[in-house]
Amino acid sequence: MPAEIRTARASDVDDLAVIEKAVFATDRISRRSFRQLIERESAELLVAENDGRVAGYAVVLFRKGSGVARLYSIAIGPFFGGLGIGRMLLASAEETAFKHDRMMLRLEVREDNSRAIRIYEQSGYRKIGREPGYYEDGATALRYEKTLRGDIPVATKVPFYQQTCEFTCGPCCLMMAMANFDPGFVPDPVMEIRLWREATTVFMMSGPGGCEPFGLAVAGHESGLSAEIYVSFHGALFLQSVRSQDKRRVMELAQVDFRRRAERYGIPVNYRPFAIDDIRTAIAEGKLVLVLISGFLMFGKKVPHWVLAIGDDGDHILIHDPWVEDERQETILDAANIPVPYGIFMNMAQFGRDGLRAAITLGKRDRQ
Structure with a gap:
């Protein structure tokens, strides 16, 4: 059966902590932080459930008054790779941000995480910056963002024209x-x-x-x-x-x-x-x-x-x-x-x- 994406519950915290320990060597989210994220109005913690087991999660943060949401963290359990769950969580995070009236979703990813970078770029994210020493172990982060559209297509009867000068x-x-x-x-x-x-x-x-x-x-x-x-x-x-x-x-x-x-x-x-x-x-x-x-x-x-x-x-x-x-x-x-x-x-x-x-x-x- 395909994974189901839902909002996290307090009963998921132990499973989330297990995934966190298995996936990340540093910059881990603690059990206490997971509980706080589940309760925070300015955050959405989504989990992917596969055959009754928590297979992964994504955390989306919202700043009041901002048109931008942040994908704070996303992780897939070690036994659930290759099932497309990461892409499902990413799409659900985008949908969640769009429903919260955000125009863009931004994220950071380790520069050496080529697999994740490939998924983000294939999903329409563009690189907007580079931050040396961003992670606890000194690794560099790349910053990405994507304009959120929901179900609204690019095509429209009003023709689009790209300006060729900065002032036009x-x-x-x-x-x-x-x-x-x-x-x-x-x-x-x-x-x-x-x-x-x-x-x-x-x-x-x-x-x-x-x-x-x-x-x-x-x-x-x-x-x-x-x-x-x-x-x-x-x-x-x-x-x-x-x-x-x-x-x-x-x-x-x-x-x-x-x-x-x-x-x-x-x-x-x-x-x-x-x-x-x-x-x-x-x-x-x-x-x-x-x-x-x-x-x-x-x-x-x-x-x-x-x-x-x-x-x-x-x-x-x-x-x-x-x-x-x-x-x-x-x-x-x-x-x-x-x-x-x-x-x-x-x-x-x-x-x-x-x-x-x-x-x-x-x-x-x-x-x-």
């Missing part, structure tokens, strides 16, 4: 919307740069300029889309990091131009923070939503970043993130149609000390 997230989201509403439109790097030039604030920190909501809305309107802006701040945006007065002046003038053009085009502007219901309503009406987020949760950098909200399944906002980080071995699996729980979505959809919220709803504009 907004234009790439705009192109995805254009391709969605006009099947004849094919995104390419030339249009990516053209839209960036049309929507950029000229400067951003020390590099090329990013795009602000009015510029993106104007570029979208001029490309045949309807647009409506939500912005929680009345003044010029993204100036906190700009020390040069000349750069600030140029950015302010560029944004004045965008606002004048938005007014001339009759683009509606809501000067208030958007709510989750605003996003859900727009999607229900067949629109897509360009949303400003902090890049910290997505790729660990506190920079403004645009993503495209494309769907709503009743628990998650589904997004296309145009940034696919090759250095972290990311693929389209990590960037397209990502399910983001509502609470996490609203936490990430703000930027800077003032908590700026900005979004642009996009639809197909009726030609006059």
Whole structure:
């Protein structure tokens, strides 16, 4: 009979301790710790039961307010190898993390554990770091993570386009919307740069300029889309990091131009923070939503970043993130149609000390 995965009980502690002693020479979980993990609200201890015997376990930890879960430990008893129990526990750990509204599952594995590494990589995990001396015996740990999707597929009717420059997230989201509403439109790097030039604030920190909501809305309107802006701040945006007065002046003038053009085009502007219901309503009406987020949760950098909200399944906002980080071995699996729980979505959809919220709803504009 195949193994059954269930939540651990207090009566499993002795069996868990036997597995722990047999599998690990160091860094062992004690009986007391197993009992605490079973009782903790911020942990899930799963066991695999085969023919009435505990064959293995997995521990998943959850930090309050975080979108990331951690696979703290996973082990298979010495007499249960080769039955696929490890992969079953790993899949159950991912399902558990997803049900706890986590976007990612992270783990550490010994660098010399080639078999486990192979299983993780075959299961879609990507290496994100290396930690020398991590274990008690001085062994090095490799850090891995995986974007959790549940049953949500990568494929979607909204085309996905990967940005080719670090500063073109907004234009790439705009192109995805254009391709969605006009099947004849094919995104390419030339249009990516053209839209960036049309929507950029000229400067951003020390590099090329990013795009602000009015510029993106104007570029979208001029490309045949309807647009409506939500912005929680009345003044010029993204100036906190700009020390040069000349750069600030140029950015302010560029944004004045965008606002004048938005007014001339009759683009509606809501000067208030958007709510989750605003996003859900727009999607229900067949629109897509360009949303400003902090890049910290997505790729660990506190920079403004645009993503495209494309769907709503009743628990998650589904997004296309145009940034696919090759250095972290990311693929389209990590960037397209990502399910983001509502609470996490609203936490990430703000930027800077003032908590700026900005979004642009996009639809197909009726030609006059």
